[in-house]
Amino acid sequence: MKGYVVLENGEMFEGVLHGKEKEVHGEIVFFTGMSGYQEVLSDPSFKGQMVVFTYPLIGNYGVNEVDFESITPQVNALLVSELSNEGYHYESCSSLESYCEKHSIPLVSGIDTRAIVKRIREQGDMRAIITTDPTNLSFNQSIPLGQQEVVPEVSTKTINTYGSGDHHIVMVDFGYKKSILDSLLEQGCRVSLVPYDTTFETIQSLQPDGVMYSNGPGNPKKLQELLPTIKKVAMSYPTMGICLGHQLLALAFGADTEKLTFGHRGANQPVIDLTTNKVYMTSQNHSYVVNEESLEGTGFKAKFMNINDSSIEGLIHKQYPVFTVQFHPEAHPGPSDSEQLFFTFIEMLSNKGREKAYA
């Protein structure tokens, strides 16, 4: 059946709608990785978003049992140029089309993804509607972009412990990617996953060796009420923050965040370590960044910078063992050039390692 993608600026694109006929509203963003659609559709940081893939062929290796970043799909819709109906891979258990159909995720193919991406690059991320009837549409203005409170929807409701390693890490879950948990387990950690609004006292009662603030969807400024706890935790335990976790740690110490026009979503974003001058290819998925000028007086200094647009990609605190990354060292999808940062974090749990990290 015909499906239409209507952008908030009034433009309309026609394609083929696979799956159930339903009207979907959301924020439209684009992802530039050549592969990784399965990780994208299940990454909770994409909650509520419609993702346009710039790579022209999607679905060609199917969907498997192992590459999901969370149990349920998280995106509102997928938009692709050419859809491969079969998945050719030894691990594939279903096609992308049947997976989306089963989970009622609208999948629009045959759409002019290049034109849509150009529009987003010019005019910024915007609202969009996917529909089979493009007459009489009205955009849901009651939810301004970036104002949705999505973290409570994706965060765990209970405390669960994974692994039995020697280092005990409390991971505060804003919508964590499974690959972050896997990376910590690989480093010999026991991980207690806790709800996003867990109090300082509860974290303290778990007696962690270190705390990880996870990735997650939405605007970090929607979580202002958590900032005093986050600051107290970071002043008390070795702490690492990834993506939303990085943004929240920056806000907690008094820095500011701002929205990029169209975000970084892809698997080849070059990032420089400002201490060593080493460059990493990184996996990224974010709309917001920490404003560099706002770091003044926070105790944080910029540790990583994006080479494409000079935006801040990570911080290190001058006084406390706290460091953060805007990108994804766990990769999935994307390069694992920077995965040793998990090791750096584990080293920071001891005094000796801290000296090394700050050398």
Ligand SMILES: NC(=O)CC[C@H](N)C(=O)O
């Ligand atoms: N991957 C993430 O954690 C994303 C962080 C935040 N939601 C942003 O878009 O900037």
